[in-house]
Amino acid sequence: MNILTSFLTKIQTFNLLIVTKGELKSPIKENGNKPAYSLTHETQYYDSFTYKSEIRVLKDMALIDLLSLDEIRLRRELDQLKKLKERFKLVWTNFHEHYSELRAEYPRSYIFSIRLQYMFIVNNLQADHADIYIGxxxxESLNDSLKIRDKFLSELVNEIEEILNPRETFEEWKAKQKSQREQEDEPEQNNTTPNVPVKIPYNPEAGLPKFNEVARKDFLKLLKDYFLESQYSQLSALINNGTPPDTQMIFNGQGNQLADAFKQLYEANLIVGCNKTELEKWIIKYFLYNNKGNTSEYTEGWISTIISSDKNVCKSPILDVVTKDKVLSLVPTVRNKKNNKY
Incomplete structure (x- = not known):
């Protein structure tokens, strides 16, 4: 289990660097000799190209480690991994509470405010009163690094759950039903064969969001400015007919804006056929977002704190669901002029 230990240690350890402010990629270079925290080496952007790959390889090898366990021990390991997932959700809640896409500089106590040092190992962290610049x-690097860790932890948990509870395809289910009917036609078999509970087959359509027919036209109209024309047709097919896109579609805006839009529709019953967890997984599967020029992924913990929590409210939503004469309608919000990128 050494590789599993290495994987868990790596995703729970943050190695902060202290550089001069002038060394940062940020265009703000005033007072360039001032010390500043950096975490770009633990992301997939800038000059760091291996960090994500290293964690992915460790995750794959950790799964091989776990396959050597019996079912009881494997379930115990799964329980521990789920506890770690809950810790990631908690740090995401704190992150969103103190995050602002419009802020260039954060308080010196920022890391302590989100309790990062309480949740994980944070190497080279200085006292909260130390004069170290946090921009x-x-x-954003912390956001990206957390997402990488969260992503592969979630993948490992999902893979273990699939091993312990394999889904039965519809074809397998039909074959089993046919076999049972043949056994029922043989009286002798009926006397010797115990009753086997019928398993519900895996249905790929179950848990998929269904959009209100009236609202989806307005919803697509509101989203048009946030997607490339080449992807907008695929978005329309997904929303209207449930047709999966060829590739993940990129939302050109803040990630929480799209998540908040889906959340508002869900809570107004304009999206049905799924629960919030299923909606979150659907978004993760089909959408990316453009974060300041970098294409970013959604992760389970990150998006859960937006959709399944009432604590983190999107500060710059792209729409509001309003009721007039008992009729729901979607209204675009006025974009914040400071956020001139979108």
Whole structure:
């Protein structure tokens, strides 16, 4: 289990670097000799190209480690991994509470405010009163690094759950039903064969969001400015007919804006056929977002704190669901002029 230990240690350890402010990628270079935190080496952007790959390889090898366990021990390991997932959700809640896409500089106590040092190992962390610059580049890097860790932890948990509870395809289910009917036609078999509970077959359509026919036209109209024309047709097919896109579609805006839009529709019953967890997984599967020029992924913990929590409210939503004469309608919000990128 050494590789599993290495994987868990790596995703729970943050190695902060202290550089001069002038060394940051940020365009703000005033007072360039001032010390600043950096975490770009633990992301997939800038000059760091191996960190994500290293964690992915460790995750794959950790799964091989786990396959050597019997079912009881494997379930115990799964329980521990789920506890770690809950810790990631908690740090995401704290992150969103103190995050602002419009802020260039954060308080010196920022890391302590989100309790990062309480949740994980944070190497080279200085006292909260130390005069070390924390800018948007560090916070975005922390966001990216957390997402990588969260992503592969979630993948490992999902893979273990699939091993312990394999889904039965519809074809397998039909074959089993046919076999049972043949046994029922043989009286002798009926006397010797115990009753086997019928398993519900895996249905790929179950748990998929279904959009209100009236609202989806307005919803697609609101989203048009946020997607490339080449992807907008695929978005329309997904929303209207449930047709999966060829590739993940990129939302050109803040990730929480799209998540908040889906959340508002869900809570207004304009999206049905799924629960919030299923909606979150659907978004993760089909959408990316453009974060300041970098294409970013959604992760389970990150998006759960937006959709399944009432604590983190999107500060710059792209729409509001309003009721007039008992009729629901979607209204675009006025974009914040400070956020001139979108």
């Amino acid at each position: 948007d580049e560090f916070v």
